[in-house]
Amino acid sequence: MPKVGMEPVRRKALVDAAMRVIGDHGSLTVTMSEIAKQAGVSPALAHHYFGSKEQLLIETVRHHLQRLRDSTVTAMRAAKTPREKLSAVIHVSFHADQFAPETIAAWLAFYAEAQRSEETRRFLVIYARRLRSNLLANLKALCPREDAERIAEGAAAMIDGLYIRQSLRSAPISIEASIALTEDYINSLLAPLSGEAAVQRTDK
Amino acid sequence: MPKVGMEPVRRKALVDAAMRVIGDHGSLTVTMSEIAKQAGVSPALAHHYFGSKEQLLIETVRHHLQRLRDSTVTAMRAAKTPREKLSAVIHVSFHADQFAPETIAAWLAFYAEAQRSEETRRFLVIYARRLRSNLLANLKALCPREDAERIAEGAAAMIDGLYIRQSLRSAPISIEASIALTEDYINSLLAPLSGEAAVQRTDK
DNA sequence: TTTTATTGATTGATCAGTCAATCAAAAATA
DNA sequence: TATTTTTGATTGACTGATCAATCAATAAAA
Secondary structure, three states, X not given: OOOOOOHHHHHHHHHHHHHHHHHHHXXXXXXXXXXXXXXXXXXXXXXXXXXXXXXXXXXXHHHHHHHHHHHHHHHHHHOOOHHHHHXXXXXXXXXXXXXXXXXXXXXXXXXXXXXXXHHHHHHHHHHHHHHHHHHHHHHOOOOOHHHXXXXXXXXXXXXXXXXXXXXXXXXXXXXXXXXXXXXXXXHHHHXXXXXXXXXXXXXX | OOOXXXXXXXXXXXXXXXXXXXXXXXXXXXXXXXXXXHHOOOHHHHHHHHOOHHHHHHHHHHXXXXXXXXXXXXXXXXXXXXXXXXXXXXXXXXXXHHHOHHHHHHHHXXXXXXXXXXXXXXXXXXXXXXXXXXXXXXXXXXOOHHHHHHHHHHHHHHHHHHHHHHHOOOOOOOHHHHHHHHHHHHHHHHHHHOOOOOOOOOOO
16 A cells, blocks of 8 residues: 655654553553554554654654644734733643643653653753743733743743642642632732732732 | 571662662663662562562652651641741752752652552652642641632642752752742732731832 | 565564572571 | 571572564555
8 A cells, every 4th residue: 555655644643653652551661563553554664764762752752842832822822912821821731632641641751751861851841941931921021020030930830730740640630720720820929019019909 | 698687678778779770760761680789789689579670669669758758747847837837848848858850850750650550659649648738737727728728739739840840950940949939839829818808018 | 667665574682580599697406 | 515407688590571673575656
């Protein structure tokens, strides 16, 4: 059945298969055979296109991080005010796909891998910076730079922390609750800073 | 030089060696040989005492989690007020030992492992619950239960998130900054709740 | 015919786990 | 006290399984 132009199709299939297998397995100690099988090709073909297991793994991270980035860009573009853009970033982070147990398990595995693979680490650093920077840019429109930096750091940490806690699957927090917790954090830290010193809250 | 009563000595040496090797390596794909070498014994002896690699890994998690628990109990006992106890919990979480890159790398590896090993997962769940519960107990003395639950959840997530972000070692956050961020979160969410609805803040 | 896609079979390396043998301390016995 | 027996500690050498990676061969397009 060999037809020309299969390369991009196979690459994508393999990269998706890798994510799925890693997510199910909850670890990077998956075999090329498993990945290839999931993608419906032979292990040899996976090697043919990616050269090595490590390279396939790296491409897998890259591909899925790119996807996340695209979602974020789209969501931010749809939002108008800085405050709405902030919410958009948060929403994308907790979007159903991202927050599925298998996806979280896969990301966790990649974080662990980043301790050893310089290239994997690089991609995850880019993600971490991007998250922080997306938050920061919009926060700066709402409060002084120094405060914005603090809050961005804290919000990014909270998002990542909600992920890792989710990975344990004990007392799982719903998507809505996760979003609420993060929004609440931003609101609470922003409240005393908005406008002048006056505190405008709606106490019952 | 075989002397009687070596068992507990060897077990501890192996469990410590495992933590160190895993931390350096940044992954659980370390060999029994490496661990045994680090502990100064033969691989066969490690098997003799632990039966399997998996069991050694599980004991390693247990042992180090127990250590963390002891630190927390001691620190909380030394603190007097609920608010001070909260700070104590936070401080222990970011204590130098815990926050060292190798330690963080090791914990990350165990979180990944927890996706596959039910027993490892159980221990980490216990840790997660304990952290949340230590926070919650003291928060309940400072605000209504519902709010306390929210804040405990958020603070626990922030602590774990600061860990995972630290693992990437890009733009590392200092111990002090991590503590400040977490304290700041608690203060900010507590502020509008303390006492009656009146907002008592010290705006410049 | 040349190029691209694809695989089955094979290799070489790595490791967890096993086992029989050794060595020295402790306990029992003479 | 001197001698023998038992037991715990320890290892080197080995095995079996697993897996990434290679390669030569095949089959279908171009």
